[in-house]
Amino acid sequence: MDPKLLSLAQSYARSVYDEEIMLVSALASLPAPSHHEGKRARFIVDWFHANGAPEAYIDEQKNVIVPIATRNEDGTPRDLAVFAAHTDVVFPDRDSFHPEVSGTRIEAPGIGDDTACLAGLMLAARYLIQHPEITSHMDTGLLVVANSCEEGLGNLDGTKQVFNALGHRIHEYISFDRYMPQCCSVAVGSRRFKISCHARGGHSWADYGTPNALERICALVERLYALPLPEDPRTTMNVGKIEGGTTVNSIAEDASLLFEFRSTSEEVLDSLEKQLRQEVDKLQAPECTFSISIIGNRPGNGEVPEEPEAELTQACVDALTKIAGVRPDLSPASTDANIPLSMGIPATSVGTIIGGGAHTREEWIDATSLPKGLAVTLSLMLRHARRFRDDIGKAQRPEVEERIRKLHGHADALKDDPELARRLQDLREKAEAVRSDPVARAEIEAHIEAIRKRAEEARLSHHKDQGQATAASAQADEPAKVR
Numbered sequence: 001m002d003p004k005l006l007s008l009a010q011s012y013a014r015s016v017y018d019e020e021i022m023l024v025s026a027l028a029s030l031p032a033p034s035h036h037e038g039k040r041a042r043f044i045v046d047w048f049h050a051n052g053a054p055e056a057y058i059d060e061q062k063n064v065i066v067p068i069a070t071r072n073e074d075g076t077p078r079d080l081a082v083f084a085a086h087t088d089v090v091f092p093d094r095d096s097f098h099p100e101v102s103g104t105r106i107e108a109p110g111i112g113d114d115t116a117c118l119a120g121l122m123l124a125a126r127y128l129i130q131h132p133e134i135t136s137h138m139d140t141g142l143l144v145v146a147n148s149c150e151e152g153l154g155n156l157d158g159t160k161q162v163f164n165a166l167g168h169r170i171h172e173y174i175s176f177d178r179y180m181p182q183c184c185s186v187a188v189g190s191r192r193f194k195i196s197c198h199a200r201g202g203h204s205w206a207d208y209g210t211p212n213a214l215e216r217i218c219a220l221v222e223r224l225y226a227l228p229l230p231e232d233p234r235t236t237m238n239v240g241k242i243e244g245g246t247t248v249n250s251i252a253e254d255a256s257l258l259f260e261f262r263s264t265s266e267e268v269l270d271s272l273e274k275q276l277r278q279e280v281d282k283l284q285a286p287e288c289t290f291s292i293s294i295i296g297n298r299p300g301n302g303e304v305p306e307e308p309e310a311e312l313t314q315a316c317v318d319a320l321t322k323i324a325g326v327r328p329d330l331s332p333a334s335t336d337a338n339i340p341l342s343m344g345i346p347a348t349s350v351g352t353i354i355g356g357g358a359h360t361r362e363e364w365i366d367a368t369s370l371p372k373g374l375a376v377t378l379s380l381m382l383r384h385a386r387r388f389r390d391d392i393g394k395a396q397r398p399e400v401e402e403r404i405r406k407l408h409g410h411a412d413a414l415k416d417d418p419e420l421a422r423r424l425q426d427l428r429e430k431a432e433a434v435r436s437d438p439v440a441r442a443e444i445e446a447h448i449e450a451i452r453k454r455a456e457e458a459r460l461s462h463h464k465d466q467g468q469a470t471a472a473s474a475q476a477d478e479p480a481k482v483r
Helices: 003-015 017-028 038-050 111-129 157-169 213-225 266-283 306-324 338-342 367-408 418-431 438-477
Strands: 064-068 080-086 100-102 105-107 141-147 170-176 189-199 235-244 254-263 288-298 347-350 364-366
Touching: 003 017, 003 111, 003 306, 003 367, 017 038, 017 105, 017 111, 017 367, 038 064, 038 111, 038 141, 064 111, 080 111, 080 157, 080 367, 111 141, 111 170, 111 364, 111 367, 141 157, 157 170, 157 338, 170 306, 170 367, 189 213, 189 266, 213 235, 213 254, 213 266, 213 288, 235 266, 254 266, 266 288, 306 347, 306 367, 364 367
Parallel strands: 080 141, 080 170, 170 347
Antiparallel strands: 064 141, 100 105, 105 364, 189 254, 189 288, 235 254
């Protein structure tokens, strides 16, 4: 990771700390259940419009899309790197939340998953929007996405919409989601089902012996939990909800359950879904019928090219390590990155906040971790600014070299000062890498000014000594006066 761009990201993140806290709090107060993220989406798009991105828009899935440098100078479309964070929270509330602040701790439903990460992405995007001298030199177009429907039965519909519309141009994807040190590039896929059972029912005494929908559903659960699961790849199953029946003295007519399989292997998920359907078929009877509906399908990994994926993952690992000082957790997870990974597109999901209590109403974040998370986010976006550094450095090199040549005009004064000579050599080397971002420019200018002053002092001292020596010599050579 380029140290100058890294320093730039950290400096910016520190400078907007107070604003980031306010933005997190504003977002956290807005309810955003999956499929109902409209209030947050409108707030976000208005915020981007007010901060220099009039082209930001809300798509039909309630995603906020912010294109940055997505076309070449001739108007042709560029390939895209996507940077995303989700807007929805796991709770169904439609009324406003009220974040609670205690010291450096902020509590609110969904504040870490994923509100704080979203605020960091918004501020990182604003920096690039307001610095066209950087974005005009990017090696790719950027697409900033505040996406809907990541949680639960949102079924990743927001991210699916992005790839349905623009997947042919996307070559890289990073989602900022949940807590540091998460750094996930292996997708946990899932298949989710609602299985319903209908029976004739009746009176618990008079009609005893007729099929009971609740009992049959329970029998199915027993059969499903008897299915063998592979240990590698890790695979799980879960019954999350059972409901049905009416009264204690009624044979249940209707019952249903919610069930899921999870695995990193699409092949395993296909096999388990087939077995589930077979077990359901075994329980079908004239007086007791079953139906299956798929309520969620999160795909696992596809055939992702190894080298680009490894490079992207390493960049995320480096950012978390160097900026946040944490050891990345590379465990598989289920995130928006599932969609590109299933399509063979390099993708990673990175946590950018310190906190806890995910999916509880007491979820919290440590506000002091916000600048680190924002710096991680911006530094990963600035990876694509390497051409900016190269091009600007070449453009500015003559100016810097000219200043160095002027300093060499004091060679006589400097030749006996090894330290100053070493610093000049350092400056000559830095001229190769000088850039126009504030951090790099300030550093180079400081070097030049320090050496200029030192050289001037040395030159004046040298001339003073020369003048004294010349005066002494002239006095010595003066002919003796006739006395």
